[in-house]
Amino acid sequence: MAVTDVECCEEHHVHIHVTNKAKRKMPDEDELYDLAELFKVFGDSTRIKILFALFEEEMCVCDIADTLNMTQSAISHQLRILKQSKLVGNRREGKSVIYFLADDHVRTIIDQGLNHIEE
Numbered sequence: 001m002a003v004t005d006v007e008c009c010e011e012h013h014v015h016i017h018v019t020n021k022a023k024r025k026m027p028d029e030d031e032l033y034d035l036a037e038l039f040k041v042f043g044d045s046t047r048i049k050i051l052f053a054l055f056e057e058e059m060c061v062c063d064i065a066d067t068l069n070m071t072q073s074a075i076s077h078q079l080r081i082l083k084q085s086k087l088v089g090n091r092r093e094g095k096s097v098i099y100f101l102a103d104d105h106v107r108t109i110i111d112q113g114l115n116h117i118e119e
Contacts, residue, residue, distance in 0.1 A: 041085045042109070047078050051101070051110060054088065058100040
């Protein structure tokens with residue numbers, strides 16, 4: 001999309017009451033950075049597939065790898081990123097490590113994204 005494709009005002013006039021309200025409501029830079037980093041995690045289709053698999057059932061790496069027809073190594077790499085972003089958690093059960101969604105917010109974020117693209 002070129003700059004000329006975006007509609008702009010015909011004259012420059014700032015509505016101070018509008019901009020001041022937006023500035024007051026703007027999160028601080030650290031929060032904005034963290035939010036942008038969180039959304040980057042959702043920018044990979046493999047990670048989205050893992051989250052969808054975990055919507056249905058808690059799973060070990062072997063189960064996720066089989067479900068997605070991928071290697072355990074590839075799944076482990078993506079799980080590490082999801083865990084660092086606090087989107088999944090894990091626990092040990094004997095020799096297995098079981099992964100699960102960290103909380104209901106993860107499902108809500110995905111559901112909102114799906115609703116948006118389906119509109």
